[in-house]
Amino acid sequence: xxxxxxxxxxxxxxxxxxxxxxxxxxxxxxxxxxxxxxxxxxxxxxxxxxxxxxxxxxxxxxxxxxxxxxxxxxxxxxxxxxxxxxxxxxxxxxxxxxxxxxxxxxxxxxxxxxxxxxxxxxxxxxxxxxxxxxxxxxxxxxxxxxxxxxxxxxxxxxxxxxxxxxxxxxxx
Numbered sequence: 001x002x003x004x005x006x007x008x009x010x011x012x013x014x015x016x017x018x019x020x021x022x023x024x025x026x027x028x029x030x031x032x033x034x035x036x037x038x039x040x041x042x043x044x045x046x047x048x049x050x051x052x053x054x055x056x057x058x059x060x061x062x063x064x065x066x067x068x069x070x071x072x073x074x075x076x077x078x079x080x081x082x083x084x085x086x087x088x089x090x091x092x093x094x095x096x097x098x099x100x101x102x103x104x105x106x107x108x109x110x111x112x113x114x115x116x117x118x119x120x121x122x123x124x125x126x127x128x129x130x131x132x133x134x135x136x137x138x139x140x141x142x143x144x145x146x147x148x149x150x151x152x153x154x155x156x157x158x159x160x161x162x163x164x165x166x167x168x169x170x171x172x
Contacts, residue, residue, distance in 0.1 A: 023138045030130065030131065032172065033129060037160075038164075039125060041097065044096070045118060057159055060082075061081070089102045089104040099115075100115045101114050112133030131152075158170075
C-alpha cells in the first residue's frame with residue numbers, strides 16, 4: 001500500500017514540475033518553411049485561397065464548412081480525418097502574393113496565425129508559410145517543445161506540391 005502512495009506523490013510532483021517548467025517557457029513560437037514549385041503564383045493562389053476545395057488535395061482534411069463571418073472576415077471550419085475540428089478566419093488577402101489566416105476560437109489551448117507568401121522566381125514560385133503560434137496551457141507548451149513545431153506546415157506544403165504533381169522541395 002505504501003508503494004501506491006509513493007507513486008501518487010511522484011505523479012503529482014511530475015505534474016507540478018511540468019506545469020512550473022511550462023510557465024517558464026515563452027507562450028509564443030515561430031516556425032517557417034518554404035516550398036519551391038514550378039507553377040505560376042496565380043495558379044498557387046487559386047489553390048490555397050479555395051478553402052472549400054481543400055479536402056480534394058489535403059488528404060488529412062475530411063471536410064470544410066463555411067461559418068458566419070467574424071470581424072467582417074470569412075471563417076470556415078476544417079474537420080480533419082482524426083475528428084479534430086479547427087475554425088479559421090481569413091484576416092488578410094493580397095492576391096496572388098499574401099494570405100493570412102488565424103485560428104478563430106479563443107477557447108482553444110493554442111492559437112496563432114499562418115502567413116502564406118507567394119514569391120515569383122525564374123522557374124515558378126516559392127510558397128513560404130510562417131506560423132506565429134501561441135500555446136496557452138503550460139503543460140501543452142512544455143510538450144510542444146519536444147515536437148516538430150513545423151510539422152503541420154511541412155504536411156500542408158507536401159500536399160500542395162503533390163496537388164501540382166510535383167515532389168516537395170522544402171527549405172527552412
